[in-house]
Amino acid sequence: MLENTEKQSKKNGRIVRDKMPEIYKAMGKEVELALVTGTRLQAFLRLRLWERARDLAKATTKDGVVDHCSEILELMAAILREEDISAHEVQALAAKKNKDEGAFTQGILVVESLASPLPLDSTVAYDLV
Numbered sequence: 001m002l003e004n005t006e007k008q009s010k011k012n013g014r015i016v017r018d019k020m021p022e023i024y025k026a027m028g029k030e031v032e033l034a035l036v037t038g039t040r041l042q043a044f045l046r047l048r049l050w051e052r053a054r055d056l057a058k059a060t061t062k063d064g065v066v067d068h069c070s071e072i073l074e075l076m077a078a079i080l081r082e083e084d085i086s087a088h089e090v091q092a093l094a095a096k097k098n099k100d101e102g103a104f105t106q107g108i109l110v111v112e113s114l115a116s117p118l119p120l121d122s123t124v125a126y127d128l129v
Helices: 002-012 021-026 039-060 062-082 088-103
Strands: none
Touching: 039 062, 062 088
């Protein structure tokens, strides 16, 4: 499935940073360009975010992690801008979740959920042993 997405991205285009056309031209590369807006722009931003998140998962060096995280932050900012959502709104929800559910600092992994009609949530204690 990942290969299909990569092929699709190459065939239909990939969202790039605003100065990339100038950089390509300076490198002597000829590229076909198109501008997208609205829902198509949102879709390409999300696809690029997914690609960079996948790259982050594969990163093996600190520089690689920093590079991919910087791209992810910028893509998230672009998505929020296109959706007319403020960074403050997202940060407020993140703070609420952190308070209500905790952060990701302890490395807790759910290995198997309990057979129960109740959904996994922060109100149920689970024995991870």
